[in-house]
Amino acid sequence: MSEKVLMKGNEAIAEAAISCGCRHYFGYPITPQTEIAAYMAKRMPKIGGTFLQAESEIAAINMVIGAASAGVRVMTSSSSPGVSLKSEGISYMAGCDLPALIVNVQRGGPGLGGIQPSQSDYFQATRGGGHGDYHLLVLAPASVQEMAAMTVRAFDLADKYRMPCMLLADGTMGQMMEPVELGESTGGTVDKPWALTGTGMSRKHNIINSLSLTPDELERWNVDRYARYAKVERDEVLYEEYLCDDAEIVVVGFGIAARVAKNAVNAARAEGIKAGMFRPITLWPFPKKAMFERAKTARAFISVELSMGQMIEDIELAVRCTRPVTLCSRVGGMIPSPAEVKKSIEDAHAKLDGRN
Amino acid sequence: MTTVFDRPHALTDVPMHYCPGCGHGIIHRLVAEAIDSLGIEGKTVGVASVGCSVFAYNYFNVDMVQAAHGRAPAVATGVKRARPENIVFTYQGDGDLAAIGTAETVHSAARGENITVIFVNNAIYGMTGGQMAPTSLPGQVTQTSPYGRDVSAVGYPVKVCEMLSQLDGPAYIERVAINSVKNIRAAGRAIKKAFRYQTEGKGFSLIEVVSTCPTNWGMTPAKAMKWAEENMIPYYPLGVYKDKYAGDAEKAR
Numbered sequence A: 001m002s003e004k005v006l007m008k009g010n011e012a013i014a015e016a017a018i019s020c021g022c023r024h025y026f027g028y029p030i031t032p033q034t035e036i037a038a039y040m041a042k043r044m045p046k047i048g049g050t051f052l053q054a055e056s057e058i059a060a061i062n063m064v065i066g067a068a069s070a071g072v073r074v075m076t077s078s079s080s081p082g083v084s085l086k087s088e089g090i091s092y093m094a095g096c097d098l099p100a101l102i103v104n105v106q107r108g109g110p111g112l113g114g115i116q117p118s119q120s121d122y123f124q125a126t127r128g129g130g131h132g133d134y135h136l137l138v139l140a141p142a143s144v145q146e147m148a149a150m151t152v153r154a155f156d157l158a159d160k161y162r163m164p165c166m167l168l169a170d171g172t173m174g175q176m177m178e179p180v181e182l183g184e185s186t187g188g189t190v191d192k193p194w195a196l197t198g199t200g201m202s203r204k205h206n207i208i209n210s211l212s213l214t215p216d217e218l219e220r221w222n223v224d225r226y227a228r229y230a231k232v233e234r235d236e237v238l239y240e241e242y243l244c245d246d247a248e249i250v251v252v253g254f255g256i257a258a259r260v261a262k263n264a265v266n267a268a269r270a271e272g273i274k275a276g277m278f279r280p281i282t283l284w285p286f287p288k289k290a291m292f293e294r295a296k297t298a299r300a301f302i303s304v305e306l307s308m309g310q311m312i313e314d315i316e317l318a319v320r321c322t323r324p325v326t327l328c329s330r331v332g333g334m335i336p337s338p339a340e341v342k343k344s345i346e347d348a349h350a351k352l353d354g355r356n
Numbered sequence B: 001m002t003t004v005f006d007r008p009h010a011l012t013d014v015p016m017h018y019c020p021g022c023g024h025g026i027i028h029r030l031v032a033e034a035i036d037s038l039g040i041e042g043k044t045v046g047v048a049s050v051g052c053s054v055f056a057y058n059y060f061n062v063d064m065v066q067a068a069h070g071r072a073p074a075v076a077t078g079v080k081r082a083r084p085e086n087i088v089f090t091y092q093g094d095g096d097l098a099a100i101g102t103a104e105t106v107h108s109a110a111r112g113e114n115i116t117v118i119f120v121n122n123a124i125y126g127m128t129g130g131q132m133a134p135t136s137l138p139g140q141v142t143q144t145s146p147y148g149r150d151v152s153a154v155g156y157p158v159k160v161c162e163m164l165s166q167l168d169g170p171a172y173i174e175r176v177a178i179n180s181v182k183n184i185r186a187a188g189r190a191i192k193k194a195f196r197y198q199t200e201g202k203g204f205s206l207i208e209v210v211s212t213c214p215t216n217w218g219m220t221p222a223k224a225m226k227w228a229e230e231n232m233i234p235y236y237p238l239g240v241y242k243d244k245y246a247g248d249a250e251k252a253r
Helices: A009-019 A035-047 A057-069 A080-096 A122-128 A143-163 A173-176 A217-236 A256-270 A288-294 A311-316 A338-350 B021-036 B052-057 B072-082 B094-100 B102-110 B160-162 B181-199 B220-235 B246-252
Strands: A004-008 A024-027 A050-054 A073-076 A102-107 A138-141 A164-170 A177-181 A239-242 A248-253 A275-280 A283-284 A300-305 A323-327 B042-050 B062-064 B087-093 B114-120 B174-178 B205-210 B239-243
Touching: A004 A009, A004 A143, A009 A035, A009 A102, A009 A143, A009 A164, A009 A173, A009 A177, A024 A035, A024 B072, A035 A173, A035 A323, A035 B160, A050 A102, A050 B072, A057 A073, A057 A102, A057 B062, A057 B102, A057 B239, A073 B114, A080 A102, A080 A164, A080 A173, A080 B087, A102 A143, A102 A283, A122 A164, A122 A283, A122 B052, A138 A143, A143 A164, A143 A177, A143 B102, A164 A173, A164 B021, A217 A283, A239 A256, A239 A288, A248 A256, A248 A338, A248 B114, A256 A275, A256 A300, A256 B072, A275 A288, A275 A300, A288 A311, A300 A311, A300 A338, A311 A323, A338 B052, A338 B062, B021 B052, B021 B114, B042 B052, B042 B072, B052 B087, B062 B094, B072 B087, B072 B102, B072 B114, B087 B094, B087 B220, B094 B102, B102 B160, B114 B181, B160 B205, B160 B239, B181 B205, B205 B220
Parallel strands: A024 A050, A024 A073, A073 A102, A102 A164, A138 A164, A248 A275, A248 A300, A300 A323, B042 B062, B042 B087, B087 B114, B114 B205, B174 B205
Antiparallel strands: A004 A177, A138 A283, A239 A275, B174 B239
């Protein structure tokens, strides 16, 4: 399939997953991501795959653990409250070094919250979400095309680094329709000698496990895992810069917020304000090196978020507080308008006078 | 010289961590004997749970994964759906299967998932040091029911076989015990049948094994066996609770 088709973001994720060899999906219905499950329910039986609606998000993620242990490409998807329920299993996956894709099409919280778009699971996604020292590799698409492309990338990275990857989208990205071009099948080529296939009476039994009651052994497992994370931080950072080279004000946003930010930057430029946009594509690893470099030329940063201000902390850490960082955000399912973002650019610009 | 007794091949040759007199040793052996006798060791995948039997992954000589507390049937479902040609079993205690994992137990049974569940019921939480279990008997003294299980306050024990046998999904549900040689032999036959059913694609099997916990019951192993016989078995009657294919062998004759 290489012609352009019009698809919902959620459906693009599902079809992209199938295109790269994912034949196992376990999920539980929750708005605004249920189209992924519905799409899988239709497609999987026709291609010899498994779609299974679990009794809970908890069961679904544990089914993912089972299938990942068996060495196949597997995914689940949910939205914010459901991802909280999956967090126990995600911690186990990290502790067992199991590759899989977890999609979070975020909605407003906390608690049951709402069903409209949000980015308020940023902390949960980028800090791991469950117990223990671990990270997910977190990708944040900003178009339906990227929903598809990053699904494939997430599977590849999960296999490469033996870690769970998360696609962090939001209700807007999941529901909106855009033209998308789906690539050819790429995946499933990584050798998995650790997988549970049965010994065939020809090798020692494989054990997949996160338990060690020996402190120095458990410490070593953690240290080894973080050595792998260091490689991810070195090699897998992705970001986009738009009109940043001469920008005095840099607006930072991911996903849907970046699209609004881009419009606001254009509007500000039309009025002579040198604004640019910086879009982290990997949220973990956060593009902190590139942002630190950008802080050498930019004079102020604005974090545009659909949360009360979560990514702003990573921006402040990345620029090491060498530049002022302000927040432009809406929550509860609201999205900042281009006018609101432009106003925050103007405010930041007005405060520049007298500063170097 | 003829060998008349040996370690089953499906058990690894390592020292077990179980307390002296614990029922897990017997039940591990029965599971391993079933795997040996069906010749399925090379394609079997086991799922260890949380509790005293967590280290089962070291003892069974098959590929193993360790599941979060209560989630073993869901993990087993994932393995089985990914590799239907493999034989997949879980090994779970009463807290794991009948308290925190009730939903996973009920729904894997309702789906008729083609897996085998070995459920060890010793009416107490062993690993955490003897707390009340969902299967602790009325009046049973534990660390968290120090005045005896008060059913007016904490309710009644969960009878897993009785409950699951009401579902259409399961193929085979039986409760066995290890308090006597006769019962141990019957338990072995039931466990083997459960695995055989899976190889024949017959669907979900659960074997509940009434076992003992001498350490946390505060008894000698011999006294614990007696206690199980006199107190547990009357509350948890042994027998076949469901067998969709009962009589098939006779029909075939």
